[in-house]
Amino acid sequence: MPRRRFGSNAGGWWAMAKARASRLRPARFDELGLKRAFAQRLLPLLVAAMAFLAALTLAAMLATAGLARHWREGAGASLTIQVPAPEAPAASGGGSRADAALAVLRADRSVLEARRLSGAELDRLLRPWLGAAPETLGLAMPAVITVRRAAGSPGATEEGLRARLAAAAPGVLVEAAGAWLSRLAALARSLEALAALALLIVGGVAALVVAIATRASLAARREALEIIHGLGASDAYIAGRFAGRATWLAAAGGIVGTLAALPVLALLARLAAPVAALTAPAGQGLMTMAGAVMAASVWLASLPLAAAIIGWLTAQITVRRWLHRLP
Amino acid sequence: MIRFHEVGLSYTDGVESDGRAGLVLRDISFTVPSGGFRWLLGPSGAGKTSLLRLLTLAVRPSQGEAVVLGQPIHLASRHALALLRRRIGVVFQDFRLLGHLSVFDNVALPLRLDGRPEGQIRADVAEMLRWVGLAERMAALPPTLSGGEQQRVAIARAVINRPALILADEPTGNLDEAQAERLMQLLIEMNRLGTSVIVATHQTGLVERYAAPALRLERGRLVGDG
Numbered sequence: 191m192p193r194r195r196f197g198s199n200a201g202g203w204w205a206m207a208k209a210r211a212s213r214l215r216p217a218r219f220d221e222l223g224l225k226r227a228f229a230q231r232l233l234p235l236l237v238a239a240m241a242f243l244a245a246l247t248l249a250a251m252l253a254t255a256g257l258a259r260h261w262r263e264g265a266g267a268s269l270t271i272q273v274p275a276p277e278a279p280a281a282s283g284g285g286s287r288a289d290a291a292l293a294v295l296r297a298d299r300s301v302l303e304a305r306r307l308s309g310a311e312l313d314r315l316l317r318p319w320l321g322a323a324p325e326t327l328g329l330a331m332p333a334v335i336t337v338r339r340a341a342g343s344p345g346a347t348e349e350g351l352r353a354r355l356a357a358a359a360p361g362v363l364v365e366a367a368g369a370w371l372s373r374l375a376a377l378a379r380s381l382e383a384l385a386a387l388a389l390l391i392v393g394g395v396a397a398l399v400v401a402i403a404t405r406a407s408l409a410a411r412r413e414a415l416e417i418i419h420g421l422g423a424s425d426a427y428i429a430g431r432f433a434g435r436a437t438w439l440a441a442a443g444g445i446v447g448t449l450a451a452l453p454v455l456a457l458l459a460r461l462a463a464p465v466a467a468l469t470a471p472a473g474q475g476l477m478t479m480a481g482a483v484m485a486a487s488v489w490l491a492s493l494p495l496a497a498a499i500i501g502w503l504t505a506q507i508t509v510r511r512w513l514h515r516l517p
Numbered sequence: 518m519i520r521f522h523e524v525g526l527s528y529t530d531g532v533e534s535d536g537r538a539g540l541v542l543r544d545i546s547f548t549v550p551s552g553g554f555r556w557l558l559g560p561s562g563a564g565k566t567s568l569l570r571l572l573t574l575a576v577r578p579s580q581g582e583a584v585v586l587g588q589p590i591h592l593a594s595r596h597a598l599a600l601l602r603r604r605i606g607v608v609f610q611d612f613r614l615l616g617h618l619s620v621f622d623n624v625a626l627p628l629r630l631d632g633r634p635e636g637q638i639r640a641d642v643a644e645m646l647r648w649v650g651l652a653e654r655m656a657a658l659p660p661t662l663s664g665g666e667q668q669r670v671a672i673a674r675a676v677i678n679r680p681a682l683i684l685a686d687e688p689t690g691n692l693d694e695a696q697a698e699r700l701m702q703l704l705i706e707m708n709r710l711g712t713s714v715i716v717a718t719h720q721t722g723l724v725e726r727y728a729a730p731a732l733r734l735e736r737g738r739l740v741g742d743g
Contacts, residue, residue: 221618223617417614420607424595424596424599516575517595
């Protein structure tokens with residue numbers, strides 16, 4: 191159909207009308223009235239609460255994962271060896287049993303460090319049980335050797351090492367942390383799984399909150415929706431308007447919740463710092479903490495994005511399903 | 518072109534709660550060629566509004582075949598129906614304006630949904646509002662307008678994108694004689710330029726003044742076409 195003009199042109203009036211019209215459209219055209227209809231305070235508040243919980247859960251999950259890794263790679267790779275009658279001749283006949291055990295250990299490829307505790311160190315260890323001067327009791331003290339092995343050294347290697355130590359120094363006792371560490375590792379894995387489940391639940395609740403808010407605003411704007419739909423708005427257009435609003439509100443809630451969690455996490459990190467320093471390998475406590483904080487920061491920064499994605503996706507699905515009641 | 522063949526419409530899947538067939542329209546067959554003009558006549562409850570709802574694509578037929586502007590609406594996809602609605606201008610009896618939007622934005626809505634450039638929208642809407650005599654009220658909200666003014670906004674919105682089909686439900690009901698005359702002239706002019714027009718009305722004077730074929734409905738059936 192050819193373009194045509196309605197009625198006659200009215201010169202100056204026309205220019206004035208055009209100038210006025212150019213000022214009429216708001217910067218963000220809101221034909222569905224969603225700025226008022228969408229739960230613009232309640233939704234961000236609830237999503238913020240979810241993001242806060244998610245941040246704490248995420249931090250707990252990362253901390254548990256860090257502990258499990260430390261147990262696997264650190265304490266799990268350490269051995270304590272007791273050599274009874276350390277100054278007695280070795281089985282090979284040359285040198286003491288303690289020296290023979292140390293030689294066996296130092297010759298093993300999986301052993302990174304083997305160190306015999308000094309008499310003073312032994313006294314300090316035994317002081318709680320034997321008092322300040324254990325030598326006065328006349329007890330035969332064994333030599334104690336601490337061993338740090340390469341992470342992930344296989345059990346077969348440990349068995350071979352035990353056999354070689356027993357051959358060099360009869361009666362030697364090898365205490366590996368493996369048994370209780372495997373239980374601790376299982377516990378840590380369970381905690382990680384629980385934390386992941388909790389995260390899923392928090393995400394699910396956030397989606398539910400967005401869905402309920404979306405349905406409420408659909409009900410509130412039903413008449414406007416029917417008008418827009420009748421004028422030819424597609425499902426994608428209408429769902430996009432709702433999803434845009436939900437995304438913005440959910441992201442805002444995600445940012446607020448994550449920011450609110452930061453002081454709590456900082457406090458927890460501060461409380462955990464001495465423990466991290468104690469349990470980390472010598473001199474690596476600060477590095478371990480810094481790494482954990484870095485990892486946590488990356489994950490925490492993703493929470494508002496996750497909230498936005500949940501908001502967008504949930505609103506899209508909710509609105510498109512609702513629109514199917516219209517032809 | 519509009520072609521209905523044995524179309525039936527039910528709001529209750531064809532069966533009322535008491536077991537009777539619940540068709541509000543039955544065996545409706547008619548054709549309106551491109552550029553045709555039809556009055557839609559009948560007493561209250563005859564099914565005029567239901568037929569208009571079918572033509573405005575607010576419902577799909579429960580029976581039969583219905584083709585609107587070449588599209589079989591009983592088969593068309595949701596997206597195809599949405600695109601088709603943009604080619605249909607509707608003037609509702611109850612106006613159906615968005616109360617939170619200005620007069621300007623209400624009239625601009627079909628153009629924005631169609632993705633027209635904002636510059637063109639501003640020019641066309643300003644011109645249209647001037648034509649319907651609402652240029653001074655383009656920033657007003659519909660609830661602050663009189664019934665007649667709201668009717669004129671609804672008319673402006675219906676014709677702003679030069680639709681291929683205009684449907685009007687009692688369009689002159691809230692207008693004074695001069696405005697009603699002006700509206701009829703607009704509809705006739707658009708019809709002359711190729712737009713199909715169907716007007717539902719009770720006003721026999723209007724039908725007598727503007728002679729055109731009529732679709733007559735009674736108790737959900739088409740009893741006259743011509």
